[in-house]
Amino acid sequence: MRPCNQNIREALELAEKMLFLADRGDAQREDTGCGVLYGVVRDAAFKIRRLARAEKKAHQLKGWWRDTE
Numbered sequence: 665m666r667p668c669n670q671n672i673r674e675a676l677e678l679a680e681k682m683l684f685l686a687d688r689g690d691a692q693r694e695d696t697g698c699g700v701l702y703g704v705v706r707d708a709a710f711k712i713r714r715l716a717r718a719e720k721k722a723h724q725l726k727g728w729w730r731d732t733e
Contacts, residue, residue, distance in 0.1 A: 669729050675716040682709035 665673075686706035693699055723729040 666728060669720075669723060672716050672720050672723065675712055676720070679709045679713035679716065682706070682712070 682705050686702040686709065689702040689705070690699060693702065720729060724731075
């Protein structure tokens with residue numbers, strides 16, 4: 665796998681971990697400040713995931729990303 669594609673893959677994995685953390689943290693929070701924190705984490709994860717997916721698609725269109733990756 666090309667290093668640039670590995671970085672995109674890791675960004676996608678990071679976004680999924682962030683979404684999991686936001687969901688868990690929101691369910692276990694005890695005050696509104698934590699709710700704000702997990703809301704920001706969730707928003708950032710969605711943005712990272714959207715950008716990483718777009719970059720993956722761009723690499724696929726350039727022929728840099730194989731379907732097996």
